[in-house]
Amino acid sequence: MSALLSVTDAHVAYGKVEAVRSVSLEVGQNQIVTIVGANGAGKTTLLSAIMGILPLKGRVTFAGQDLARLDIEDRVAMGLGLVPEHRELFVTMNVEDNLELGAFRIERSRAKASMERVYTLFPRLKERRKQLAGTLSGGEQQMLAMGRALMGEPKLLMLDEPSLGLAPIIVADIFRIVTELRTAGVSVLLVEQNAQAALKIADQAYVMELGEFVLSGKASDIAANERVAASYLGFQHEGASVL
């Protein structure tokens, strides 16, 4: 069976500056794949381009279909979801409305069941369902952003720095939920600066530096490789990378 998402020789440029150069990656069914690397390596740029927010040179196929001519909205309808770094919530609307809109392209009858699933995954959101999204804490906003993306019934969920700026206990919670998603049949492409945590839950990993993949392989191998850890991921021993 071919990969769910496959990116071949992708280049992404801001004007004349190439932020991503000749990158290829694959995400299989029921897989967590992570892209780790320092700030500014081009990880967010790559995700945005896969989603169609930025123009991408190269070939991207999802569920066997070439994405070249499809808008963001069409990619969403196909089952590709992105939780962006800045979350992009509807801050003046309540939690429930945010979730309901996440299922804009889904049949009404299925959306109800979807919302129950999201509430089971994030009980905190259910408690706050009438609260405005803008008044939620950072962790709750991250959960809402993930919940909204899950409402669209994605086959692949792309998460951009879900742990950024969150307390360690909430980060642990979010990573636990990511592994639950894999069990539920949702593949995940996870972009993280918190490499240790990401490598712990991922199946496959890519290490990105200055717009290129410098290393790829099984996540456990990459985590175990001390030389790699020291030179690319910026940590010498357990715990040093947690900000």
Place this chain on the structure above:
Amino acid sequence: MNTTIMLFLVQDGITNGAIYALLGLALVLVFAVTRVILIPQGEFVTYGALTYASLAAGQMPGTAKLALALGIGACAFDLFVARKALHGRLILRSVLTNIVLPSIVLALTIYFAAQKPPVAICIALSLVIVAMIGLYLYRIAFQPLAHTSVLVLLIASVGVHLALQGLGLLFFGAEGQRGPAVLSGAFTAGALRFTGQSITVYAITIAFIVGLWLFFGLTLYGKALRATAVNRLGARLAGIRTTLSGQIAFLLASVIGALSGIMIVPITTLYYDSGFLIGLKGFVAAIIGGLVSYPLTAVAALVVGIVEAFSSFYASNYKEVIVFMLLIPVLLLRSLAAPAVEEEKD
């Protein structure tokens, strides 16, 4: 001044203010969703009013033909943009909404114009014609520019305004027209006399505001429109097309404009270019509301209406000047409160 005159002026001001409120709300809506400052809103008013008046007088309004012409243009745009990935359903949908629909409306208009139709049919036809014009204008003039800056959109908006005004002169001539009252008759309460028309204005305005409130608060499409206004990228990531939101916004704005025109034209004689000034007063209200706040816009519109009524009583030559002067202190205060204005990125 005695109380009777004052009450009378306030009543007059509220009637006009109600219409400015509707127009102001439409402007805020369109700006929030598409970032277009809708200068042609005034033309929707004129087109609605004069289409209605022409039909009621048994004349064929040129706007029905314009709708078909714009529809053909919109269809051409649709097909050209999708030329590399054309499929049957897309072609069929585009032809149906952009060509078949205005053709049917044109046929109905020709049929009814010949026989002085009843008021209800005149209103329905006028609303549909102007709504289609609004929808197709969005497709032709604004959708292709959707990603550009507010300034570019504003320039396009001015262009559309000028074009529509010129076409208005062509369709309706330089003479003014009046239409039949939607509701005739009147009653008095104390010193005040309420005409059927002014009651209609209040009732329709309130009904529309309540309707919009329900639409935005309860329906999925209403929420999607709000979502686009709050966070365009977020909306796209939820699968909500910016173009769909834009279409709904323009549809609502053109219907509101036409409805306002139909409500005004029995009270005041309207000319092909009268709409601009009326729309501009809705714009004053929208600016006072900061182009974001619906309640503030509605209240500001009533204030504009009342100020206008009083200034036309005391200094009728300066009535427009006084109304537009309202803007200066508001803009000053706003610029002091928020010195750094940054253009939305995306």
